[in-house]
Amino acid sequence: MFVELNNLLNTTPDRAEQGKLTLLCDAKTDGSFLVHHFLSFYLKANCKVCFVALIQSFSHYSIVGQKLGVSLTMARERGQLVFLEGLKSAVDVVFQAQKEPHPLQFLREANAGNLKPLFEFVREALKPVDSGEARWTYPVLLVDDLSVLLSLGMGAVAVLDFIHYCRATVCWELKASILYLMQGNMVVLVHDSGDAEDEENDILLNGLSHQSHLILRAEGLATGFCRDVHGQLRILWRRPSQPAVHRDQSFTYQYKIQDKSVSFFAKGMSPAVL
Amino acid sequence: MAAVATCGSVAASTGSAVATASKSNVTSFQRRGPRASVTNDSGPRLVSIAGTRPSVRNGQLLVSTGLPALDQLLGGGLAVGTVLLIEEDKYNIYSPLLFKYFLAEGIVNGHTLLVASAKEDPANILQELPAPLLDDKCKKEFDEDVYNHKTPESNIKMKIAWRYQLLPKMEQIGPVSSSRFGHYYDASKRMPQELIEASNWHGFFLPEKISSTLKVEPCSLTPGYTKLLQFIQNIIYEEGFDGSNPQKKQRNILRIGIQNLGSPLWGDDICCAENGGNSHSLTKFLYVLRGLLRTSLSACIITMPTHLIQNKAIIARVTTLSDVVVGLESFIGSERETNPLYKDYHGLIHIRQIPRLNNLICDESDVKDLAFKLKRKLFTIERLHLPPDLSDTVSRSSKMDLAESAKRLGPGCGMMAGGKKHLDF
Numbered sequence: 001m002f003v004e005l006n007n008l009l010n011t012t013p014d015r016a017e018q019g020k021l022t023l024l025c026d027a028k029t030d031g032s033f034l035v036h037h038f039l040s041f042y043l044k045a046n047c048k049v050c051f052v053a054l055i056q057s058f059s060h061y062s063i064v065g066q067k068l069g070v071s072l073t074m075a076r077e078r079g080q081l082v083f084l085e086g087l088k089s090a091v092d093v094v095f096q097a098q099k100e101p102h103p104l105q106f107l108r109e110a111n112a113g114n115l116k117p118l119f120e121f122v123r124e125a126l127k128p129v130d131s132g133e134a135r136w137t138y139p140v141l142l143v144d145d146l147s148v149l150l151s152l153g154m155g156a157v158a159v160l161d162f163i164h165y166c167r168a169t170v171c172w173e174l175k176a177s178i179l180y181l182m183q184g185n186m187v188v189l190v191h192d193s194g195d196a197e198d199e200e201n202d203i204l205l206n207g208l209s210h211q212s213h214l215i216l217r218a219e220g221l222a223t224g225f226c227r228d229v230h231g232q233l234r235i236l237w238r239r240p241s242q243p244a245v246h247r248d249q250s251f252t253y254q255y256k257i258q259d260k261s262v263s264f265f266a267k268g269m270s271p272a273v274l
Numbered sequence: 275m276a277a278v279a280t281c282g283s284v285a286a287s288t289g290s291a292v293a294t295a296s297k298s299n300v301t302s303f304q305r306r307g308p309r310a311s312v313t314n315d316s317g318p319r320l321v322s323i324a325g326t327r328p329s330v331r332n333g334q335l336l337v338s339t340g341l342p343a344l345d346q347l348l349g350g351g352l353a354v355g356t357v358l359l360i361e362e363d364k365y366n367i368y369s370p371l372l373f374k375y376f377l378a379e380g381i382v383n384g385h386t387l388l389v390a391s392a393k394e395d396p397a398n399i400l401q402e403l404p405a406p407l408l409d410d411k412c413k414k415e416f417d418e419d420v421y422n423h424k425t426p427e428s429n430i431k432m433k434i435a436w437r438y439q440l441l442p443k444m445e446q447i448g449p450v451s452s453s454r455f456g457h458y459y460d461a462s463k464r465m466p467q468e469l470i471e472a473s474n475w476h477g478f479f480l481p482e483k484i485s486s487t488l489k490v491e492p493c494s495l496t497p498g499y500t501k502l503l504q505f506i507q508n509i510i511y512e513e514g515f516d517g518s519n520p521q522k523k524q525r526n527i528l529r530i531g532i533q534n535l536g537s538p539l540w541g542d543d544i545c546c547a548e549n550g551g552n553s554h555s556l557t558k559f560l561y562v563l564r565g566l567l568r569t570s571l572s573a574c575i576i577t578m579p580t581h582l583i584q585n586k587a588i589i590a591r592v593t594t595l596s597d598v599v600v601g602l603e604s605f606i607g608s609e610r611e612t613n614p615l616y617k618d619y620h621g622l623i624h625i626r627q628i629p630r631l632n633n634l635i636c637d638e639s640d641v642k643d644l645a646f647k648l649k650r651k652l653f654t655i656e657r658l659h660l661p662p663d664l665s666d667t668v669s670r671s672s673k674m675d676l677a678e679s680a681k682r683l684g685p686g687c688g689m690m691a692g693g694k695k696h697l698d699f
Binding site: 030032033036055056057059060063064067086087088090091094095107108109110111147148150151152153191193196197198199200201224225227257258259260262 | 332494503504507554557558561562564565566568569586587589590591594595630631632633634635638640642
């Protein structure tokens with residue numbers, strides 16, 4: 001969790017907003033540091049996290065998590081973190097016939113229509129446990145990253161359906177016995193292909209941008225590579241359900257990634273330049 | 275101490291996967307800090323593999339790509355468990371060289387090779403590997419090693435210290451200091467036959483395998499890719515690169531080389547049609563390959579004719595699914611061949627992507643304009659610079675030509691903004 005980013009977003013693990021969809025987007029740079037931030041943020045906020053990690057292995061997130069002060073192995077052991085390691089599961093699915101439906105079942109099929117098994121996995125993982133005591137504050141779904149699903153043969157519409165179903169389950173869920181709204185959060189990462197003319201990706205990105213409450217967009221600098229400023233972060237707050245009475249707030253900061261933290265500064269105010 | 279003792283590499287996932295599989299397994303990779311899972315060992319045992327070294331930044335295990343200059347640009351070497359994607363140059367002249375350097379490095383270090391091609395028989399590819407340039411001391415070591423491979427280990431009876439005969443042979447503990455990391459190769463000579471025969475290699479030649487009746491799980495990839503994935507997975511499993519075979523004493527690296535992936539010879543039509551039926555085959559293949567590599571001690575080089583791929587979106591997806599992406603652009607046949615700016619070089623090399631593994635940052639080099647040239651013996655990568663102006667009469671017109679052509683360099687060159695007139699000091 002990057003303290004400076006918390007200050008910019010005006011949140012702390014204790015009083016984070018609930019029922020929100022956050023979209024992380026990166027264009028011409030690597031936005032994975034935002035995923036690490038939110039993962040450690042929600043683990044520190046004592047939430048039940050379901051992490052669908054499609055692009056990197058568990059040890060990668062675990063080692064970076066240790067630098068940011070959370071232990072993923074311990075979180076997994078005590079049940080706070082449900083981790084779907086996409087790479088390992090893909091190898092299992094492709095090389096061995098599975099008896100029960102597997103979250104990544106679509107890899108075996110030529111024209112898989114939807115991501116239903118994956119949604120079932122998420123719903124099962126974030127189901128509130130009937131133990132009586134509320135151990136975790138609220139459920140969180142984290143996906144890294146959605147553009148990989150497009151590369152694996154799913155259409156943009158299927159991915160949008162999956163996000164819609166997940167939102168309906170995670171962000172608003174009624175429990176039958178106790179009628180209360182368990183409002184969870186969702187954080188997804190999508191790559192912006194820029195001028196690569198990836199239509200499916202553009203559909204997905206536009207569709208998600210309209211649904212999300214908070215958009216964090218990491219971009220490379222327009223002038224090219226710089227040693228001291230690694231990129232620019234655009235923060236956009238939205239209220240998708242209300243009419244556009246309030247103007248959406250947008251801030252832009254530049255950042256530099258260090259070994260264990262990320263420092264943010266206003267445009268042109270990099271400590272190296274001043 | 276930190277660099278040697280901590281090898282919390284990408285293949286630490288091997289450690290966790292292995293540790294859950296069988297507790298009595300010895301893994302050669304250590305995570306930083308205390309180990310979460312306990313093995314039956316008394317303490318941490320560091321066994322290092324020939325030809326690898328831990329990264330300076332985070333202790334990850336690296337192998338050499340065969341070109342020390344490229345290793346330096348990638349931050350020390352290629353991490354074990356990752357894919358190096360080479361975007362081929364237009365006429366496929368220089369990318370096979372990088373491919374062969376990678377394989378030659380594997381032979382010199384004693385790694386196992388897996389060569390896959392749809393165009394050439396892997397045995398022929400191995401015959402054409404460049405010979406290593408060894409100085410005399412290394413050469414003697416080499417000849418001894420090769421000799422030892424051929425003769426079976428005869429138990430020389432110890433006369434004086436006969437008690438030591440009963441002890442098992444020591445594994446090499448600590449960093450491997452005798453063998454270098456990254457060798458130079460002589461492109462004009464061939465690798466000696468004994469070295470090739472002494473090495474352990476597996477070949478996958480598509481025309482042979484496509485007709486075989488190897489039992490293959492149904493998958494939605496093109497048959498060529500499915501067979502290749504099955505082959506790779508078999509080798510990894512049978513030879514224990516994923517830690518599944520605990521009897522293996524000596525750990526080794528598997529170097530996988532796949533040539534011309536995505537070309538029509540593999541049965542894929544992304545180079546022929548813009549929206550073919552198999553547009554997801556290649557990306558699915560790369561995804562499953564990434565999964566296989568991340569859970570085993572292997573490194574992979576793939577050459578791909580990306581300039582032929584019609585759909586630009588696929589190139590972007592392929593780049594995301596690979597770890598290191600290096601693009602080659604040769605000057606042959608282009609207008610740049612006669613450009614005085616580029617007269618010393620054969621082409622440009624672009625490092626398009628470097629992975630951030632186990633880390634928030636990566637070792638990106640500051641130099642963005644790199645060029646390569648193939649001298650008679652060596653393949654060198656250098657920073658692109660303007661040639662010195664050594665003409666007797668320094669005329670204005672020649673300087674104008676250079677300034678014009680220098681305008682075409684990338685923005686990271688460090689030259690002043692181009693314009694027609696320049697200041698003459």
